[in-house]
Amino acid sequence: MNSSRPSAQHLAGIARRIRRRDLDMIYEAGAGHLGSELSCTDLLVALYFGELQVDPDEPSAPTRDRFVLSKGHAAGVLYVTLAEAGFIDPAELATFMQPGSRLNGHPDRKLVPGVETNTGPLGHGLPVAVGMAKAAKLRGESWRTWVLTGDGELQEGSNWEAAMAAAHFGLDNLALVIDHNRFQQGAAVADTNDLAPLADKWRAFGWHLHELDGHDFDAIFAGFDVARSTRGRPTCLIAHTNKGEGISFTRDRVAWHHRVPTAEEYAQARAELTEVPS
C-alpha cells in the first residue's frame, strides 16, 4: 500500500469533508459523540484511504483486511467514512439515529456493509480483533487486522486479557491503534483511573510499541509501516490526539464528548471546517 498512498494534503481534504458531514449529521440528528469522533477522524481516514485492503463492492471478501472500531460510540464518523469510501450511500447519512434507520448509534455488522463486529459496550473490540488475527494465522492467510480503541475504554479488563493473548500467540498481523485523546465521558482519563504509564504497560504485555501524532498523516503512516514490518508480536500504536480536533471550541474540551452544538455553535464550527488552511 505504501507506494500508492495518497498525499497528506489530499487526505486532509477528505478528513475536513468527513468532519463537516459528521458535524452536520450530529446537528441534524440532535445526538452523537462529536468530540470522540473528531479525535479519531484522521486515523480513520488514514486507514480507509491509505491502508486497509477492503473493497466496497465485495465487503465480505474472505481475505479482506479487518478493521474493528472498538469505540463504537464513534459510529457516526465511521458511517461518514464508509460513505466516503463507497460502502454506503452518502444520502443515507441523513437517517443517522432516525427511527428504523440501519445507522444506529452504535454499529451493527448485520446491517451496515463494512462493519466487522458490533461494538458499543467498551472493551469488546480488541478481543474480537485478536480472534480475527488468530484466524488469519490458522488459515495461513496474509490479511491484517486493525483495531481502534479509545483510551478511557482501556480501563476495561477484557482489553488486558486480549493483550496477553495477542502477545502469547505472536500475532504480528494485528495492530492496535489507541485514540489517546486523554478524555473519557466525564473527565480526564488521568483524573478518573489513570492509564499512565500507558506505553510501558503495552511493552510489559509483550507488544511492540510506537507513539505517533494522530493528526499528522505522515506520522500515522510511518506508524502503520512500523506495524507492518514488526515480526513475532503485535504492535500498539499510541496515537496522541485531541478530543474535538478540528473545531476551536471543542478541542480538548471534555464537555464535547457527546454534546450537540447549538445553532450558533454549529454555524461557527461549520465555518471553521469550511475554511481551507493555507
Place this chain on the structure above:
Amino acid sequence: MSPAPTGRALHDCRDAFAETLMELAETNPALIAVCNDSVGSSKLGAFQQRWPERLVNVGIAEQNLVGMAAGLANGGMLPFVCAAASFLTARALEQIKTDVAYANTNVKLCGISSGMAYGELGPTHHSVEDFAWTRVIANLRVVAPADPEETRQAVRAAAEHPGPVFLRLSRMGVPDVVPAGYAFAIGRALRLRDGHDLTLIANGTLVHRALDAAELLARDGIEARVVNMATVRPLDEAEILAATRETGAIVTAEEHQVHGGLGSAIAEVVVGHDPVPMKLLGVPGIFAPTGSASWLLDRFGMSAEGIAASARELLARKRPAATR
C-alpha cells in the same frame, strides 16, 4: 432416593461431545476448539493431541475467550468454545450477547459441567442460572441434551446451524434415554412416553428421573406423558400445547433455578395460550448447600419419588377436561 438404576449403564456425556467434535473436525478443517485452561474438564485431550494448532487455549480469561471466538468466526473459522458453564455464561455474558448473538457470529458455546455437576465445590461452581441468562438473549439457540446419543446429534446440529448456539452439557452420569433411530432437531421436543393424565417435561440430567417418576406413577394407575424438551429456545410450542390440551397438567423438572429456566419458559407459553395447573421443580431460589448433584436434586424434590409426589399433588388441582 431414586430407585437403583439396575442394569442401566451411566454415561458421562462429555465423552460423546468430545468424540463428535473430533469426527466433525476430521472433515471440517475450519472447526476449532477454543478453551480457557479447560482441556481436561472439556475432555479435549485427544483433540489437542490430534490437532494441537486447532486447540486454542486462551488461559483463564473468559471475556477474551468469547470475544476471540467471535473474531475467529469472522475470520472464517468454526469455533466451539468449551468452558465450565458457570464461568462461560456468567463471566462472559456481555460478550455472548454483543459479540456472538447480536453480531450473529457463527460461534458454538459449550457450557461443560453445567447445573450442579460440581456438587460439593459449591454454588460458585454451580451453573443453575444459565438457562435464564441465555434464553433471554435474542438469536441464541439454547440446547441441553439428555444422553450420549442426543449429545452427539446436538453437537452435529450446532455445527450445521449457521449461527450462535449454547450447548448445555453435564458431567453427571446419565443412562441412555432416546430411542434407536431418534433424529434430533433444534427446537423439536421428544415424547418419550405417552400418557393422558398429566405431562412431565424435563431436559438434560432430569429426563431419566422423569421417566422413572412416570414408572412409579403407572404403578398407581396414573399415566404420565414424558417429554424431553432439550431445546429451551426456541421452544417446541406445539408439543407444549399438545400437553395442555391432551393432559391438562404439567410438571417441569430441571437442574437449574426454578426461576427463569425451562419451567418458566414453558409457563410463558402455557399462560399465553391454554392455562393449566403447573408445578415447576428446580433449585428453589437458594444457593445450594454442600452435596453432590444427585443428592441435591433429590433434596430439591427431583428424585423419581419427589417428581411423582409433585405429580400427584398437581393431579388434585387439575380441572376436569369438560371445564378446561
